[in-house]
């Protein structure tokens with residue numbers, strides 16, 4: 001399968017390892033990714049909090065570029081995924097807005113392109129194809145799959161059940177990792193509140209870490225650069241602020257899958273996490 | 287409040303504001319209700335009572351994380367998350383000074399980066415935001431770690447077709463939708 005790849009800004013910076021590991025894992029699974037030439041930022045929360053027009057027009061340019069390529073889109077960033085999906089729905093629902101956006105861009109939309117999250121793209125490959133690549137089963141490791149908000153909400157753009165998502169667990173099943181049943185999987189991590197309302201965000205992050213610790217998770221698994229930044233980069237700050245002592249490594253889904261596929265941890269970008277994943281990796285002999 | 291406010295708020299909600307029957311489900315699931323002055327269901331109630339202007343200076347608008355839980359669960363199909371976006375618009379109009387700090391400032395600096403480069407230049411965004419909030423030393427340890435792991439780019443990587451990005455921004459109208 002061949003897909004138009006939309007990394008988004010985070011994957012070019014803060015979430016570099018998500019980009020590296022996604023590309024590497026995709027290559028080994030026979031998923032061909034072609035980066036969308038000259039893509040722009042989706043606008044994220046800043047755009048939809050400011051102007052409905054920007055919130056649709058910015059992702060619309062990305063949709064149009066993919067339409068030119070004649071390919072469906074893979075958007076590993078959960079925030080980008082949701083903005084692209086929401087823009088698609090708005091263009092469908094509001095012909096007047098569509099006309100304005102087309103005018104501003106000097107492009108027209110046929111609305112042929114589909115947008116996939118990493119979860120959907122991997123799940124589509126099927127359990128057998130995934131199992132065939134697993135050479136290092138992760139038996140003994142217990143992980144809490146964390147979906148956050150934007151992959152599963154609102155229902156209109158959701159890639160899975162909004163309240164009880166299961167795609168990550170399904171994707172990871174062939175790796176034999178123990179996916180825990182826990183209460184934090186679609187709680188909000190606070191996203192960019194970490195910048196503008198820090199204490200509020202630290203509270204939300206603490207609640208998620210607490211829920212994961214309660215079920216004795218050895219690690220968290222995520223498919224969103226914003227969630228990863230909050231849970232990993234801010235864990236020490238949470239500990240300082242609340243007097244806790246969490247030390248839960250946070251893997252990107254693509255990284256954990258990559259380890260099970262026997263790929264080199266360094267190539268998967270595992271050296272760039274704030275909370276050291278070594279202990280969790282040693283449990284499974286990696 | 288004027289006619290425009292009322293119709294825009296109803297449009298954003300996707301349903302008539304009057305449909306809300308105050309069940310409180312939105313507030314029950316809201317992760318940041320604990321930090322809000324007006325809770326999500328109270329936002330609906332104030333709008334029903336025609337007291338929308340009280341909301342425009344509310345802290346709730348800017349601690350909402352846009353997590354979409356309220357929108358997902360409302361039994362009356364009210365799109366509260368989108369409604370809050372619209373209230374943010376009217377809040378900035380009524381009180382332009384809200385963009386001097388916190389989330390509205392962050393959003394503004396973020397969009398300025400997108401306007402300029404077509405993409406977010408994370409290092410520049412963080413520095414500018416911290417400077418404007420007069421907290422230049424905030425997160426210095428993190429920044430150092432991230433630079434050492436190449437998680438922050440030193441220079442922006444702009445899109446080539448900046449003209450098209452500029453067209454998007456110039457077509458933006460001063461309207462809530």
Ligand code: SF4
Pocket residue numbers: 007008009010011040041042043044045077079080406
């Ligand atoms: S959501 Fe974040 S990563 Fe995605 S395009 Fe927007 S700024 Fe970039």
Ligand code: SF4
Pocket residue numbers: 305306307308309310311312313326327330359360361362363364366
């Ligand atoms: S969930 Fe919907 S109906 Fe219930 S109080 Fe909230 S907005 Fe009103």
Ligand code: SF4
Pocket residue numbers: 312315316317318319326349350351352353354355356357366367370
């Ligand atoms: S979108 Fe905002 S108001 Fe709604 S549940 Fe999330 S944080 Fe609360």
